[in-house]
Amino acid sequence: MRAAFDSLDEDTIMHGIKPFAALMALACAALPVTAMAADEVAALRAELQALRADYDARVAALESRLAQLESAPATVPEPAPAPVAATRAAASAFNPAISLILAGSYADTSRDPGDWRIAGFMPNGGEIGPGERSFGVGESELQLAASIDPYFSGTLIAAITGEDEIEVEEAYFRTLALPAGFTLKGGRFFSGIGYLNEVHGHAWDFADQPLAYQAFYANQYAQDGAQLKWLAPTDLFLELGAEAGNDGAFPGTRREGNGAGGAAFFAHVGGDIGDSLSWRLGASWHETDAEDRAYEDLDQSGDAVVNAFTGKSRTWIADAVLKWTPQRGAPGRQLKLQGEYLSRRERGTLAFDVDGAGLVDAYRSSQSGWYLQGVYRFRPRWRAGLRYDSLDSGTPSIGLVSGGVLPLEAFPALLPGDATRSTVMLDWNPSEFSRWRLQYAWDEARDDGDTDGQLRLQYLFGIGAHGAHKY
Amino acid sequence: MKRIIGNGLLAFALLAASVPANAALRILATTADWGALAAELGGDRVTVYTATSALQDAHRVEARPSLIARARNADLVVANGAELEVGWLPVLVQESGNPHIQRGTPGYFEAASHVRLVEVPSQLDRSLGDIHPQGNPHIQLDPRNVALVARALSAKLAALDPEGAAYFAARAKDFDARWDAAIRRWEELAAPLRGTPVVIMHRDQAYLCRWLGLTEVASIEPKPGVPPSAGYLGQLVKSLAGTPPRVILLNAYNDPKAANWLSARVKAPAVVLPYSVGGTERAKDLFGLFDDTIDRLLEAVR
Numbered sequence: 001m002r003a004a005f006d007s008l009d010e011d012t013i014m015h016g017i018k019p020f021a022a023l024m025a026l027a028c029a030a031l032p033v034t035a036m037a038a039d040e041v042a043a044l045r046a047e048l049q050a051l052r053a054d055y056d057a058r059v060a061a062l063e064s065r066l067a068q069l070e071s072a073p074a075t076v077p078e079p080a081p082a083p084v085a086a087t088r089a090a091a092s093a094f095n096p097a098i099s100l101i102l103a104g105s106y107a108d109t110s111r112d113p114g115d116w117r118i119a120g121f122m123p124n125g126g127e128i129g130p131g132e133r134s135f136g137v138g139e140s141e142l143q144l145a146a147s148i149d150p151y152f153s154g155t156l157i158a159a160i161t162g163e164d165e166i167e168v169e170e171a172y173f174r175t176l177a178l179p180a181g182f183t184l185k186g187g188r189f190f191s192g193i194g195y196l197n198e199v200h201g202h203a204w205d206f207a208d209q210p211l212a213y214q215a216f217y218a219n220q221y222a223q224d225g226a227q228l229k230w231l232a233p234t235d236l237f238l239e240l241g242a243e244a245g246n247d248g249a250f251p252g253t254r255r256e257g258n259g260a261g262g263a264a265f266f267a268h269v270g271g272d273i274g275d276s277l278s279w280r281l282g283a284s285w286h287e288t289d290a291e292d293r294a295y296e297d298l299d300q301s302g303d304a305v306v307n308a309f310t311g312k313s314r315t316w317i318a319d320a321v322l323k324w325t326p327q328r329g330a331p332g333r334q335l336k337l338q339g340e341y342l343s344r345r346e347r348g349t350l351a352f353d354v355d356g357a358g359l360v361d362a363y364r365s366s367q368s369g370w371y372l373q374g375v376y377r378f379r380p381r382w383r384a385g386l387r388y389d390s391l392d393s394g395t396p397s398i399g400l401v402s403g404g405v406l407p408l409e410a411f412p413a414l415l416p417g418d419a420t421r422s423t424v425m426l427d428w429n430p431s432e433f434s435r436w437r438l439q440y441a442w443d444e445a446r447d448d449g450d451t452d453g454q455l456r457l458q459y460l461f462g463i464g465a466h467g468a469h470k471y
Numbered sequence: 472m473k474r475i476i477g478n479g480l481l482a483f484a485l486l487a488a489s490v491p492a493n494a495a496l497r498i499l500a501t502t503a504d505w506g507a508l509a510a511e512l513g514g515d516r517v518t519v520y521t522a523t524s525a526l527q528d529a530h531r532v533e534a535r536p537s538l539i540a541r542a543r544n545a546d547l548v549v550a551n552g553a554e555l556e557v558g559w560l561p562v563l564v565q566e567s568g569n570p571h572i573q574r575g576t577p578g579y580f581e582a583a584s585h586v587r588l589v590e591v592p593s594q595l596d597r598s599l600g601d602i603h604p605q606g607n608p609h610i611q612l613d614p615r616n617v618a619l620v621a622r623a624l625s626a627k628l629a630a631l632d633p634e635g636a637a638y639f640a641a642r643a644k645d646f647d648a649r650w651d652a653a654i655r656r657w658e659e660l661a662a663p664l665r666g667t668p669v670v671i672m673h674r675d676q677a678y679l680c681r682w683l684g685l686t687e688v689a690s691i692e693p694k695p696g697v698p699p700s701a702g703y704l705g706q707l708v709k710s711l712a713g714t715p716p717r718v719i720l721l722n723a724y725n726d727p728k729a730a731n732w733l734s735a736r737v738k739a740p741a742v743v744l745p746y747s748v749g750g751t752e753r754a755k756d757l758f759g760l761f762d763d764t765i766d767r768l769l770e771a772v773r
Binding site: 147150153174176177178179181182183229230231232233234235236237238239268269270271272275278279280323325327332380381431432433463466467468469470471 | 566600
């Protein structure tokens with residue numbers, strides 16, 4: 001269309017002037033023309049001719065354009081998308097992200113959960129084991145998180161426990177702006193040792209922790225302290241971490257001295273194999289001191305006594321995770337294999353009946369445990385899992401027994417045992433925010449070795465901010 | 472001992488600071504489309520690593536170790552935004568220990584904040600399904616959005632690598648011209664598709680429908696992110712009797728079962744669209760993505 005105009009006159013400015021000049025000429029033509037020269041009239045005629053051609057071309061172009069638009073509406077552009085305006089500012093706009101986890105379960109066990117304990121391991125006072133029978137609200141969890149400023153972010157995770165108490169699971173800050181791959185975390189946090197230690201209850205693949213975590217860390221080890229992590233600048237994932245804290249949680253105890261109560265170190269490596277497999281391997285070391293770490297037991301005549309361990313506790317953990325997420329075929333499938341091995345040596349003294357006899361002598365133990373589990377998401381909303389747990393309590397060296405002061409029967413909790421458990425699980429996830437889980441375990445943790453059949457139906461719901469989970 | 476530690480720390484600091492000045496800008500893109508765009512605009516002044524393939528649902532990716540390692544070394548994260556990656560990108564950025572790509576820093580770029588999002592929910596409640604508070608995040612299937620994001624991304628590249636500003640500007644101009652011409656070509660080609668009644672799988676085809684003027688008569692998902700039940704599909708067949716669709720749209724990463732079932736009942740072909748760069752053999756780059764999408768649609772209605 002543009003070409004049609006241009007062919008008439010190169011100079012586009014002239015388009016505006018020409019019609020005006022022509023109109024003036026027409027007006028003049030109405031006046032007596034006697035004074036006009038013949039060549040002037042001819043020029044005017046030519047001008048008029050050109051004008052007519054110009055308008056004809058314009059009208060034709062407009063008509064053809066109209067016809068085109070009517071026949072093909074596809075070329076009508078929709079309003080061009082424009083950038084969004086900045087979001088509104090309000091006092092509440094800076095509120096932290098809040099998410100709430102609601103959990104509850106129904107439990108049915110063939111043996112009394114009250115007499116459940118792990119053979120050969122010192123009771124650690126944690127909320128471990130199959131829990132109570134029948135209906136129960138599990139741990140509901142409230143999480144608040146936000147950036148503090150450009151340099152720090154903060155997180156608080158509080159749990160409402162089965163005893164209707166509010167417990168601060170984690171309350172920490174972490175740095176956002178340290179250079180060279182460093183991150184510093186401080187406050188109370190789940191230690192980076194092992195693989196499952198950092199994972200919150202609602203994200204576990206089974207309703208409970210592996211026996212090894214229950215025995216060695218009363219489910220999970222929380223530090224009140226600081227953690228420094230460094231991520232290597234390589235395409236292979238390599239992460240190193242060090243922690244120091246008051247080590248007030250089992251297997252450590254709160255002490256009165258200055259300085260850190262213990263230290264933990266961990267290293268993780270990981271990567272991909274092809275486009276469907278990913279993996280992570282880890283090794284951790286944790287050393288702490290226990291001071292009068294008390295536990296309840298029954299002596300040889302069946303009376304309740306309180307015994308206490310004082311000494312060094314060293315634990316190391318090896319962990320491995322492999323995930324297969326096929327890229328082709330039915331989407332949403334994933335197989336996750338994971339296993340961990342925990343080993344602990346304790347060396348120090350054991351006090352028998354601290355409130356009574358108060359006998360003290362050397363104590364040494366070497367214990368280990370492992371689990372292996374596989375969880376398969378066979379449809380986007382369904383997962384099935386299998387887990388096997390095994391613990392080896394070893395035979396502790398108890399000075400009071402080897403010295404002939406007390407019989408071994410005076411320490412029933414320390415009688416050697418090899419607890420095992422097999423668990424199957426099926427869960428259904430109607431959405432990302434809800435999960436129903438059915439789990440059955442054949443539990444042989446008690447020292448008599450008899451099986452406890454444990455059935456558990458569990459729900460887990462997430463409300464509020466969309467959580468992001470770690471690998 | 473102290474001297475050894477001091478020297479060690481110094482060596483370490485030097486090592487950390489000795490990133491070559493003329494190194495290419497390292498970009499971590501969350502999806503194949505934004506990865507492809509970053510490569511188009513950045514040329515050989517950038518290296519691009521893409522976190523998700525077209526056969527993955529970008530919503531379901533995990534913050535796996537290899538991605539954390541890439542995030543650690545990235546100078547720029549090119550994300551889709553509008554909560555598409557909410558389940559993993561925050562963890563990735565947090566675990567990376569990389570101060571340059573934290574949210575709110577110049578190294579964090581979100582495509583969705585440069586276009587106008589549609590389907591911004593007026594009511595926010597999870598009973599409505601997997602809705603996104605800022606609007607529908609699947610913006611890349613409207614090429615006009617890609618053009619807007621390209622302009623913003625090019626400016627971002629120039630800001631992060633000022634020496635390459637002229638280079639990026641030239642590439643952006645070239646891309647813009649080719650993209651503009653391509654949009655006109657696609658719109659012309661797709662003109663016969665205007666008004667075609669279609670059934671979509673998920674809201675991620677909404678921008679394509681709007682751009683090409685396809686008429687959505689139904690969605691296989693009853694609500695965003697909620698898979699259809701057998702009962703719902705039965706109802707769908709009945710309700711579609713009045714407004715029969717010509718085509719059922721499906722993405723390369725979708726499970727085709729429900730769409731195929733419906734296709735046989737309502738006598739409309741189920742067309743697998745690439746959805747993302749790499750989704751089909753022909754969708755090798757952004758141009759191929761739309762070439763293939765439109766050809767497949769035209770083929771289906773022929």
